[in-house]
Amino acid sequence: MSKLVIVGTVAFDAIETPFGKTDKILGGAATFIGLAASQFHVDSAAVSVVGGDFPKKYLDLLEDKNIDISGIEIVKEGKTFFWSGLYHNDMNSRDTLATELNVLADFQPVVPENYKDAKVVMLGNLHPLTQLSVLEQMNEKPKLVVLDTMNFWMDNALQDLHKVMKKIDVITINDEEARQLTGEYSLVVAARKIHEMGPQYVVIKKGEHGALLFHDDNVFYAPALPLEEVFDPTGAGDTFAGGFAGYLAKTEDLSFENMKNAVIYGSTLASFCVEKFGTERMVNLENEEVHKRLQEFKALTQFEIELT
Amino acid sequence: MSKLVIVGTVAFDAIETPFGKTDKILGGAATFIGLAASQFHVDSAAVSVVGGDFPKKYLDLLEDKNIDISGIEIVKEGKTFFWSGLYHNDMNSRDTLATELNVLADFQPVVPENYKDAKVVMLGNLHPLTQLSVLEQMNEKPKLVVLDTMNFWMDNALQDLHKVMKKIDVITINDEEARQLTGEYSLVVAARKIHEMGPQYVVIKKGEHGALLFHDDNVFYAPALPLEEVFDPTGAGDTFAGGFAGYLAKTEDLSFENMKNAVIYGSTLASFCVEKFGTERMVNLENEEVHKRLQEFKALTQFEIELT
Secondary structure, eight states: OOOEEEEOOOEEEEEEETTEEOSSEEEOHHHHHHHHHGGGTOOEEEEEEEETTSOHHHHHHHHHTTEEOTTEEEETTSOOOEEEEEEOTTSSOEEEEEEEOGGGGGOOOOOOGGGTTOSEEEEOSSOHHHHHHHHHHSSSOOSEEEEEOOHHHHHHOHHHHHHHHTTOSEEEEEHHHHHHHHOOSSHHHHHHHHHHTSOSEEEEEOGGGOEEEEETTEEEEEOOOOOSOOOOOTTHHHHHHHHHHHHHHHHOOOSHHHHHHHHHHHHHHHHHHTTSSTTHHHHTOOHHHHHHHHHHHHHHHOOOOOOO | OOOEEEEOOOEEEEEEETTEEOSSEEEOHHHHHHHHHGGGTOOEEEEEEEETTSOHHHHHHHHHTTEEOTTEEEETTSOOOEEEEEEOTTSSOEEEEEEEOGGGGGOOOOOOGGGTTOSEEEEOSSOHHHHHHHHHHSSSOOSEEEEEOOHHHHHHOHHHHHHHHTTOSEEEEEHHHHHHHHSOSSHHHHHHHHHHTSOSEEEEEOGGGOEEEEETTEEEEEOOOOOSOOOOOTTHHHHHHHHHHHHHHHHOOOSHHHHHHHHHHHHHHHHHHTTSSTTHHHHTOOHHHHHHHHHHHHHHHOOOOOOO
């Protein structure tokens, strides 16, 4: 079992979907990643920042999940990062209604001293230079660095993104972003080009169509569990990444075969995340439920063909 | 091994893709279905119609693949059905440039006498009443009837489509069509509604995102093989259906477990179809190549998770 350092936002989200809307609730990449990784009982620390308006009960909740919060700076006079979004009927597209950076604008991540030897680092979606700063604070190169990013940084900080991409092992990115980053429509070709930019492993997330893992000539395809209804997609990508990194931190096996399992765990946890608003489902998720759903994933994808 | 009756178009296609364009080449649903099913060496018959302009070499080609052509009517004074399409850069959308029904306009399918006892019938995309007419000619209800259809019939012959849907076991349909037919966005809910319309098994084709097989509470998800480039998608859906039906005709096992294998075979064969223009790849496909690609499908989707 390796220590896991998670960097990302801890935030307020306000979400509107065809099923309803929320006030400001707990959100943020580091939150979703941490909750997903907590399923594996790894020793993890969140590196983030919140304002004086951030309720103690949310910090307590993270601590209850065995997430070290000493790396979450509290800026008393500041306000917590806030995001608000409206999902359309198909749940695959959304409008951002508000993005208030607040304390995130001046965020300087500080890795707690006793996590600088962590073997696994999960760089949640943030400015590439913030992600890089976390890596530079580690005592030595971690065994595994996973990076999540989004099109916003391709539009606004592409050079910096390329800089951090040279220092990581795995990138998780969605299909449209992979196409934007490479100018290639074929995801096979896009993955190869991204590989040449640094990361040995490329995970392309396709939402309801699942996720692809690429490494050299190997490809693995994990479908998303077909769901009757997606209630709220917020945090699904972070939950996927947290499940992926958490599983690898727990197992310490970085073979391609084991990475497949990490993708399956990520997909499984993400399938829970979308069932309720925000973090609600993840906070109350039992180990037994995860096992049951892993069995569903097996039934969904496994087959026995006799080659004749 | 069961006899297989295939009904569908035998046609001329003219195709334009970002990679090039063709003159009039061999196409049609029954052609692609028959070529795919021929991989299993089943005793199959194509029921279709062509005009006097249809080259004998194409009929010979079908016969060489052990497809009985006595059910392909030749209307000497007529012209063969012609379709022309232009694929856009993403290969997921296309414009139909021409559809000339010609001899298809008055097509009355006639099932050859010695195939009226066939246990498996594959109803390729055609007017629902034409599909129904084939079923009515069978000596008794076949063990398995697979139907392929498209949005055109939902727009123009919905009542007739519902009529034939009550007589079939499996429907293959794409995701947008499933949504159109049911008014449901969730494919899980859509599949349940389609099930209530007749077919016990519902296969939803998602193009580059693979295919889903639904039966009662069981779901199986076969991804599409991620390809560097899709050269020409024409016939991929028919090839999928032909692989599916051909495998089931060969194995005569209609269990859900074996239907999974049929979906994998269908996906495997479709992954070849798109590599070249029209039928070119399928005509020259070797059994060995299919086996190799099935292994790739296994590597792509199979995993071993120890539940701890």
